[in-house]
Amino acid sequence: MSVSTPRLQHIIASGAVAAVGAWVTYVSYTQQPSEAFLFPRLIATVFVVLAIWTFVKACLGWTKVGDGITSRQFLNLLPGLAVALIYIFWAAKGLGFYTATTIAFFILLSLYDPASNREPKTWAKRAIITGIFMAVMYGLFALLLKVYTPREIFF
Numbered sequence: 001m002s003v004s005t006p007r008l009q010h011i012i013a014s015g016a017v018a019a020v021g022a023w024v025t026y027v028s029y030t031q032q033p034s035e036a037f038l039f040p041r042l043i044a045t046v047f048v049v050l051a052i053w054t055f056v057k058a059c060l061g062w063t064k065v066g067d068g069i070t071s072r073q074f075l076n077l078l079p080g081l082a083v084a085l086i087y088i089f090w091a092a093k094g095l096g097f098y099t100a101t102t103i104a105f106f107i108l109l110s111l112y113d114p115a116s117n118r119e120p121k122t123w124a125k126r127a128i129i130t131g132i133f134m135a136v137m138y139g140l141f142a143l144l145l146k147v148y149t150p151r152e153i154f155f
Helices: 005-030 034-060 071-095 097-112 120-145
Strands: none
Touching (some): 097 120
16 A cells, blocks of 8 residues: 555654654653643643544544645754754753743744844844743743743743
């Protein structure tokens, strides 16, 4: 049986997301103090169930996958993927959640914003958007939900 390239891409991508979801869920159920991981555990459980369902649908061919992703589109995603991996595996713990998130968000916004990088107005707009985003993140996690965020160097 031959599998089309777009379908194979969907199977691989959804399988990778399901694997990450399973790992995050496992971590949320095994870390201490368990009360600090109550909210992440809930989100991770929903996430992994949906990710596994998507993977099963992809394997069974129940998902419309379109034309798949071209090599050019994949190359456009690579810088963002690199930022995400650095954030996940080093920056969030090494720099603290809020500091690392601010840096990662600003870098991603700068990478994918189509505005010119030569104008100071563009950089000011990105800084303001990043500040608003971080204020919302802080308000959501620290003030509204009162959930644990990784606290390291800065906060």
